[in-house]
Amino acid sequence: MIELTSQQATVQLQALFDRGEPQPQRCFAVLAGHAAGRIFADDRDLPTWGMVWEAGDGALYLGGTVTALLLGQAVGTLRRDGDVLLGLWPDDPRWALAPPNPAYTGFTIDFDDCPSGEGLDRYLQLLPADCRVVRVDERLLARARWYAGLIRQFGSVAGFFDQALGFFLMRNEEILCEVFAGPAAHGLIELSVETPEPHRRQGYATITCAHAIQSCEQLGYRTHWNCAKQNDASAALARKLGFRTEREYRLWAWFKAGS
Numbered sequence: 001m002i003e004l005t006s007q008q009a010t011v012q013l014q015a016l017f018d019r020g021e022p023q024p025q026r027c028f029a030v031l032a033g034h035a036a037g038r039i040f041a042d043d044r045d046l047p048t049w050g051m052v053w054e055a056g057d058g059a060l061y062l063g064g065t066v067t068a069l070l071l072g073q074a075v076g077t078l079r080r081d082g083d084v085l086l087g088l089w090p091d092d093p094r095w096a097l098a099p100p101n102p103a104y105t106g107f108t109i110d111f112d113d114c115p116s117g118e119g120l121d122r123y124l125q126l127l128p129a130d131c132r133v134v135r136v137d138e139r140l141l142a143r144a145r146w147y148a149g150l151i152r153q154f155g156s157v158a159g160f161f162d163q164a165l166g167f168f169l170m171r172n173e174e175i176l177c178e179v180f181a182g183p184a185a186h187g188l189i190e191l192s193v194e195t196p197e198p199h200r201r202q203g204y205a206t207i208t209c210a211h212a213i214q215s216c217e218q219l220g221y222r223t224h225w226n227c228a229k230q231n232d233a234s235a236a237l238a239r240k241l242g243f244r245t246e247r248e249y250r251l252w253a254w255f256k257a258g259s
Helices: 024-031 068-078 093-097 147-154 157-163 204-220 234-239
Strands: 003-005 037-041 051-055 059-064 085-090 104-112 133-134 167-173 174-185 188-194 222-228 245-254
Touching: 003 234, 024 037, 024 051, 024 059, 024 174, 024 188, 051 068, 059 157, 068 085, 068 093, 085 222, 104 234, 147 157, 147 174, 157 174, 167 204, 174 204, 188 204, 204 222, 204 234, 222 234
Parallel strands: 059 085, 188 222
Antiparallel strands: 003 037, 037 051, 051 059, 085 245, 104 222, 104 245, 133 167, 167 174, 174 188
């Protein structure tokens, strides 16, 4: 097993990974150097297998002929740095390779196919007169509830602004909702949303996400949504925003060693 940088991620290595996997843009964003993570393979020039771990949430992606031994070694190594999450479709035969006794098992939903330019106008028009949706700059990013996670995911503040977008719904200087988009790969960009507890159930997430989706589409991206199956509020919001395709997959997690 050798570790590679994104600059060493050849076309041959990238071809081992399937764009039809759950949350594929995270894998390819790491391979392209657009998001922080680690890349492993058996050979730099003619790889037969590869593994990609993205540092944001710890998602691990498998490509080529990965064995149970290799996967177990990778999980053990990566748990020194953070959590390790393996997400595969329920019928994927590679589940037989996964190390035993994960700390968490559950199901997650991938949402896709949000028709560009459709169904957002009514939510864009709901913006309260005393509020505004603003593009996040460095000053506002420092106030984000997910600041530490975003820096971990993109490697630095500069990395975030190179590869992601942020939008805040604000009333004066109070943040009512946060939406982030990124990383992106192959024209697909992922959305994430956080609304502080005092401001929930007031439609703020819908409004802010609608503005974020519009901005992403104007830049030429297709948007993607992902949430735990039990997160009913997030799933309902995805459907409300127009995501028409949803697929459920299994998720196993091994948490950071010592946590």
